[in-house]
Amino acid sequence: MASFFGIGVGPGDSELLTIKAVNTIKNLDILYTPQARKNGKSIAEKIAAPYLPLKLEIKRRHFPMVKDLETKVRSWQEIADEIAVDVQTGKNVGFLTLGDPSVYSTFSYIAELLKGRVEIQTIAGISSFSQIAANLSTPLMLDDETLEVIPATANSAQLAEAIDLNDNVVIMKIATNFAKIYQILKDRNLLNKTIVVENASMAGQKEKVLADYSIDDRLPYFSTALLKKGNHDVKNN
Numbered sequence: 001m002a003s004f005f006g007i008g009v010g011p012g013d014s015e016l017l018t019i020k021a022v023n024t025i026k027n028l029d030i031l032y033t034p035q036a037r038k039n040g041k042s043i044a045e046k047i048a049a050p051y052l053p054l055k056l057e058i059k060r061r062h063f064p065m066v067k068d069l070e071t072k073v074r075s076w077q078e079i080a081d082e083i084a085v086d087v088q089t090g091k092n093v094g095f096l097t098l099g100d101p102s103v104y105s106t107f108s109y110i111a112e113l114l115k116g117r118v119e120i121q122t123i124a125g126i127s128s129f130s131q132i133a134a135n136l137s138t139p140l141m142l143d144d145e146t147l148e149v150i151p152a153t154a155n156s157a158q159l160a161e162a163i164d165l166n167d168n169v170v171i172m173k174i175a176t177n178f179a180k181i182y183q184i185l186k187d188r189n190l191l192n193k194t195i196v197v198e199n200a201s202m203a204g205q206k207e208k209v210l211a212d213y214s215i216d217d218r219l220p221y222f223s224t225a226l227l228k229k230g231n232h233d234v235k236n237n
Contacts, residue, residue: 152173195226
């Protein structure tokens, strides 16, 4: 029976794809790859490139990066309808997503629109924050410590609450609201306990303590912050 597969390709390094992800890709008939901009290959496709069979049909589809929900839903629906036709004609269809398909992924919206229409399978991938912790050789949490993952696009009250109530906090997409987050952490004297990783597992990866930035700095889109309150100040390690 043909299925629709959401495939996590990890945070950036092609070697971080799971064996299951690679084997799934090799057995696809059609692969959908998301494009933030038209006429180009997505980062997810570039990551998976070493494993893409020559015979694989690749459908690059544009997902508008806009705030207007109606525009985005219309795009998701059009692509979901196309995927449904492909699967219903007996094709195994895949959809690539950065990191893990269950973490802030467009795949989740497409899958929701396809429920009850086709069989859906999700292939887990390594999340950016898991790989960041591995790169730093530091645990995300220990014993009874708490961890919260929150996007920088959350409002100030939500961000402050996550930071105040948890031992460890991952802040995704920090570049989108860098000044706001910087100020919240500065007010709590936590700049030296926060590490920012730019372009995790990609070319040009950088790791810096948040205190080494200024509030007006501009970060790459793929930047993630990891706050660990239990650490000594990073600069003193």
